Amino acid sequence: MRGWGLPLEAPAHIVAELAANAVTHGRVPGRDFRLALTVTPGTLRIEVTDTRGDRIPRIRDAGRGLVLVDALADRWGVREGPAPRKVVWAEVFLAAGSRGAAIRRA
Template sequence: MNQETAAPRTPLHQFTVPLSATRRGARLAWLLAAEQLRSWEIPLDPARLIVAELATNAAVHGRVPGRSFRLGLTVTACGVLRIEVTDTRGERLPTRRSAPVEPAESGYGLLLVEELADRWGVRSGPAPCKAVWAELDLVPPRNFDDVKEALR
């Protein structure tokens, strides 16, 4: 997990939507992300799995009654898809598990995100919010012009 405060890279595509902090809102995040990725002609997986985990965490662990969470998707000119879910429980930061976990029905979401994403982390603020983000490299690093052409 990384802490990040740097400005995001130059976006080619950007999508953001507020959603209710409920399981229904988390499901809608998954559906909207899949549709947006299709419209950008970006492979659905593993991105929609990451969206599902981050949105579910926001609805379950980041929920504040009467407040929503925000889903953001950004594709940069460098060929990176950034998935970001912002909730209003800034005091509850996710942590890495250093020890093996006991078998359970839940609690594996961020382990899955860590395994699927090329990078992930948490960005604090603005108060009282936090954003959990994950990035996927859409194309292997090559010539910058090749990357821009592949994303058009």
């Protein structure tokens, strides 16, 4: 994100929370999760895909991960992927003058 000239603090926290949730709640032995960052004019989109499509995350009083994502992201949600996957995504709106479109996958 730094190489793209993007804000780092809020997106880094969102990535950390979504990745931690994927490891903690979306893990199936032998399967990993995928992180994708997409930058389009005005928006940074963070997507974490895991193989537990049967576990749809919701904000709960007991945890703080999605509460943080909800507070830091401008929008977020969940979409079902091809079975057995799901994608948890978050978007951060960028200031005018951010760089053009790019996709990175980790």
